[in-house]
Amino acid sequence: MPELPEVECLTNAVRATALGWTVSDVRFLRQDLRAPIPTKRFKALFTGQKLSEISRRSKYMLWKVDGQGYGIFHLGMSGNFLMRPTGEVQMKHTHAVFTLSRPRRKDVYLHFVDPRRFGIIDCCTLTELEDHKYFRELGPEPLSCENLADHLFTRSRRRKQPIKAFLMDAKNVVGVGNIYASEALFRAGIRPLKAAGKVNTSAYERLAQAVDETLTAAIAAGGTTFRDFRNADGNPGYFALRLNVYDRAGAACGQCGEKIRQVKLAGRSTFYCRRCQA
DNA sequence: CAACCCACCTGACTGC
């Protein structure tokens, strides 16, 4: 259930529960997701160790053990962590169960669930992280980048790729998935099909601003979704976020009343308003 | 290199 805002909210929820707790048991119910899970290495790294940091980079969640290394989690299209009072497997597509312990407290169980299995569970040492193949080519974080507009403008010169595909490429900027790409481009008034290299500086200023606002609003919305995370069935959805164009083909644009268009772009459904986006 | 296409999976939904 993951673009950047969902991973951010889930990371915050996991941190609130797991930080400072000891991973007393690691159980894998299969050996591979999108890639093989280094099950032995993961267990050796985490079993009996205290979680010292829970963070997000791009759409990855990281669990740190001081002096040891990181657990790396990606949720793919359908992944999620569920917090449960039992380690008993309750869902069909549960692939890993982590037992968290703390003195004089009841154990808590984190269930990694992912029906489509596009997710990733991996681990590495502290020094391996920055050169890890999933991380070494990543672009900047959109919510903490000093000057995203300049960065995108510079990188996009002479590129004929549609701006939407350019925006969704994590080498340029991380975390903007298919929904928020359409939403941010609407907010910035830029057509998704326009060549990235033809988008000018002022349009990139608007786009950087739009990405920030869209992701920030979604995080706020996701926060409400995840508030009762411990009891929830783990199905966040997007109900709290008002989408302007995504999945609204044929409906009236909220700004001008024009019919929202849908096109396929680089294999992904793309939504925009012909009148509001030049 | 840049741009595209595909595969990897299950499940939900549509139309016959």
Add this chain to the structure above:
DNA sequence: TGCAGTCAGGTGGGTT
């Protein structure tokens, strides 16, 4: 009720 076809929030790898 069933069955085939389509689509889904991601991304790495292979091909032009």
